[in-house]
Amino acid sequence: MLDTATRLFSEQGVGFTTIAQIAAAAGVTSAMVHYYFTNRDTLLDAIVDERLAPTVQFVWGPVTEASSDDPFEMVDAHIGRLFVIAEQMPWLPSLWMQDNLCEGGLLHKRMEKHLPFEKSALFIKLIKRAQRKGIVNRKIDALLLVNSLFTLVMTPLATSQFAGRFPGATTVTRPMLERHVKALVTGGMRPLDAGPRR
Template identity: 35%
Template sequence: MATHPHPKRPRGRRAETPAAAPVRSAPARKPAKRAPGRPNVDSPDQRTRLVDAALACYVRQGIVATSLRDIAAEAGVTPALVHYYFGDAQQLRDSVIEERLLPVFQSVREPLTRVDADDLAALVAGFVSGVFRAVEAHPWWPALWVREVLSEGGALRDLLVTRIAPEFSRMIAQRFAQAQARGQLNADLDPRLLLVTLIGLTLFPAAGAPIWRQLFQADDLGMDDVRLHALALLDRGLELKP
């Protein structure tokens, strides 16, 4: 029986085997991009810092003249971060009003609502002392008051007229009128102007302190001296009677 010889392999060559398919690793997932201005998860909350920076700019250069870029520079952050927290300049301004300005007014007004309606001396002393306590705690208040309320075009004038002052002003004027009707107050005074007088003896001297201290070389006079001066003038001018 004939046999077939095995085919000879070419010398020097090995039998070829199918090549294994290369193993492909999954593409690395790229980290999600943060929106411009969005802080890292572990970043500290910058909101309070931005409100304080906005207030500092408002006092120094005025509300209308202050841009978000100015506030960002004051706080040492990017304008995009300011946008992240507040959206726009109006929202930031509203936050400053709600969180910084209104609490100051409330700190003066609220204690006066608890004073006995017949005790005009306590009402006057409470207003004067309350204003100077607020000035001591918030030295920026008088300058901002003059710039943004009293000055023509001030950005806070409408806020004062429509929201802050109406009810409080009427309450003070009514108490002065009632005391005058009882013969407890100088009859030559107009009750409607007395609140204006109280402000003129408190906020104005506080706002003008750098000027009158320089004019009269009066660096030795502090706000408590101004408070006592105002109370002495009012005590004699109002001619309060028990």
């Protein structure tokens, strides 16, 4: 039922998906959904706790104090893990887009308690430290970089069906997109006066 609910939420939006639709798609009765999930709020809480929250810990795993040795490697690993979860949960990019575009984002609000504020603060500190050392482009805003990484991965995946409509467009594969995002970000992180990195 959770798998069905997340799929429908990603396709239709959380606010436009009813318990009756979830039940029908899962092949059960609405009463059965209510038996396991007392109401809509309980269902949303379960999706966040059992499907979304565990991914947060996984994605932020590479961010440690030791990452200061190579901020490029830290960012590269972070992007790689975002693609891993997007592949394991193909509904996630669309669900993220749907929830963020809807006023009040019901899942976004519930995710706030799971956000890794300590990890993101460490990420920002490490990027700023690397900027002071001249390793990372000083024009980059470390805080915005946190949001940019997630957006650069999720937005193209959520809108992939539209990308093929451009003249001369080819099918965008995950490896192609991952290479593109990593090159775009790590290239932009290089100081303007730096030579090419190996």
